[in-house]
Amino acid sequence: MSELILEEEEVDVLREIANIGSGHAAASMEKWLERAMLLDVPKAFLVPVEEVAEHIGDPLQTVICVYSRVSGEITGHLLYTLTLEDAKVLLDILLDPEDRKWGFSPDNLSAIAETGNILFNAYLAAVSRTSGLELYPGTPACAADMLEAVVNTVLLEICEGSEHTLVLETQFCGEGISSVGYVLFLAENEALKRMVKKAEEQ
Amino acid sequence: MPRRIIVKLGDREVSDQPGDVLTSVLGSCVGVIIMDRNGPLTGMAHIMLPERTKGMPEGSRRAKYAGPGVLALVREMVNRGSRRGDLYAKLCGGARLFGENSLQNIGERNITVTRMALRKLNIPILAESVGGETGRNVLVEVGTGRVVVKVSGDSMEVI
Incomplete structure (x- = not known):
């Protein structure tokens, strides 16, 4: 079996799906934080697995991750x-x-985990509707650690069949605040291809 | 000039230049460090997964899987002049960052299979900093045999 490669057109469809997911996530964030959110178009980058962390930020910096x-x-x-x-x-x-x-503290981190939970639910509900795939979020787990350690740990789940990974990244900014984090969606290339195919049948 | 050599995800690096530092950030991955009692030659492999799932492509990474990754590192060191009987290992990584019940425990399986691979080759493990719930920034000093393990925040240990 050889590596499945995502075509440029497929990446475009996935970026659009992420865009719709992010829009809904931002709307839920507005309610949760009671302030207007500003949203960039999601970035979609297709990079070798070992370079994902450095494309997102400083690999050694400590991040909180849900x-x-x-x-x-x-x-x-x-x-x-x-x-x-x-x-x-x-x-x-x-x-x-x-x-x-x-x-x-653990209590304060749980407020961040809850924020992640709200974002994920809204994001996935919109991605589900747009792509026509039934998708559900699991129970969120939280870690505070070096960016590269966190990202690579999740990548191990999807890297086996592919040397390159598509990262869909959306940064969330609010009015008067620079950033309140970003959402990354990762999946195996085979799963992403199925998502594109199903979305195009819609 | 001493170099800082990054050992990328699923890759390996070897150096015999005292002062060089081999480095990796490890979450669930395992860093296998192999040193030579009789000289500065030092290698590190950044293992991603315990073993290949049937039907999956082999891929081009030289140290993706524990067994082949360890074997290839030992071979490279022997090719560069080490005697197999002079080699010893240190292990780092294999953490479970998100606690129980979330991701599969790849870290623990990585540690188990890597230890087995070293045992098969009769290479003793002299020190370990493995498991737990935190990522590690590992710095291997070529020539001194020291391995500095930093975790997020300020704490560090030397193994």
Whole structure:
């Protein structure tokens, strides 16, 4: 069996699906944070597996990452990743001043995990509708660790059949705030191809 | 000039230049470091997966899987002049970053299969920093045999 390669047209379709997912995620984020969100068009980059982390950010920087497995008609992976500055901005919005002083305590991290959960649910619901594939998020898990360690750990789940991986990345910014993290969607090339095919039949 | 040599995901690097540093960031992956009692020759393989799933392509990465990855690293060191009996190993990585019940525990399987591969080749493991729930930034000093393991935040250990 040789490697499945994603064609440029397929990447375009997937970027559009991610765009719709991100739009819905931003709308849910607006309600959750009670402020307007600004959203860039998602980036889609197809890179060798070992270069994914460096395309996202500084591989050694500590990030907070919420992870959820995507199951249903295809398997995929969603990550909501925040630099420590992003996480601080988010907690300042979500928490009372009294709770903020605990920094990245387990309780405060669970507020970030809940934010990830809200984003993932909205993102996947829209991706499901657009692609016609039934998809469900799993229970979110949270880690604070080096970006490269986190990203590579998730990549191990999808890298076996492919040397290159498509990364769909959306950064979330709010009015007056630079960034409150970004969402990454990853899946095996075979699963992504099925998503494109199904979406085109819609 | 001492070099900082990044050992990429699924790859391996070897150096005999004292002062060089071989480095990798490891989450669930395992870093196998092989050193020579009689000289500076030092190698590291960045193992991704315990073994190949049937039907999957082999791919081009030289140290993707534990067994072939360890064997190829040992062969390269022997080709560069080491005697098999002088080699010893240190292991790092194999963590489970997201706790229980999320991703499969690839880290633990990576550790188990890598240890088996080393045992098969009669290469003793002299030190380990494995398992747990944190990623590791590993720096292998060629010539001194020291391996510095840093975790996110400030803490570090030397094995």
